[in-house]
Amino acid sequence: MLPEPIKNLVDQLAQLPSIGPRQAIRLAFHIKNRGDSAVEQLASSIAGLAKLKTCPSCFLVHESGNSAGLCHICDNPQRDPKLVAVVEKETDLISLERTQRYGGRYLILGELKKDGSLSIEQKARLASIKDAEEIILGISPTTFGDLNVAFINQELKNSAKKITRLGRGLPTGGEIEFADDETLGSALENRN
Template sequence: MDFFYYPQPLADLIAAFSRLPGIGPKTAGRLAFYALQHADEATGLSKAISAALKDIRYCSICGNYTDSDPCRICSSPKRNREILCVVEQSRDVVALEKTGEYKGLYHVLHGVLSPMEGIGPEQLNIGGLLSRLEGVSEIVIAVNPTVEGEATALYLARLLKPLQIKVTRIAHGLPVGADLEYADEVTIARALEGRRPL
């Protein structure tokens, strides 16, 4: 997008929007003009962002985003403290919680191993994981089934197995409603590996 035609503050606003993930230059321009035309909504958005940046922090136990420390999940007496689910990001905790099926605790890594991007074990919250294994009987690894996610899962499995803790991986395969004919080979292979009796 050519910013030459815009006043500098508007060009800066468009540029700021375009740096957000999934927002291209045209959408950034539409958002900037919308913000200018709807000042009350833009001011509310600005206040919400400022409040989140001020009040949200990492839980000192699990690494999830929280407004109280420890977070509500870590401090809940109703959670099963023998099971720990390891996820990539805080948004993964939300996805798992929405199912209502998992009753254990979480640990957020804040990424996955990616040597190409310079992300090794030291850049992830692995040290925090190792410091909270007392009383844990099972680690559920629930990172995404990407190349980096699989490398992270294997790394964690090798790290944890000597500690006599059961290490499991969430199943991967065909989503409900999917057609076999349109699924790729890796997805079908994973579905076959994760099959269970009826």
């Protein structure tokens, strides 16, 4: 029933995270109905992603011009190469950078599996960290995240003097009354 070009697009949209098949159909028609110039603009924006490079050191997608293909963080001699934050996604890196309180490097692992296990690619990325002073695991403190951390720790056991995780406690602006027991317990332990 769906025209072929719509079906093609639906198949691809439905593969994206958090887009279901029904939403994919709605999106495909919506995109078409915005008119041909909007269609072309979106297509060329997506095609424009090909210009981006992936940093061979931290795997951040970027557009820096240096010859080694390094991103602006790995290329910055002021950033401590002995301090590495391991994160899942680019957006996690962006959030940490936004704090302006971190002076080390990063390693982006890419989407983690819910069963905690690591892909061959992810293991290879972790193996690239050598002789670090400290590795900070910037993995979300969820049940899945805790499982992932256990697997990541195994890979990193000889890679750094110290492996830490981001501190747990009350979120700024959060009220004690509404904090769950686990969070409040962490806040007690990490009191300062």
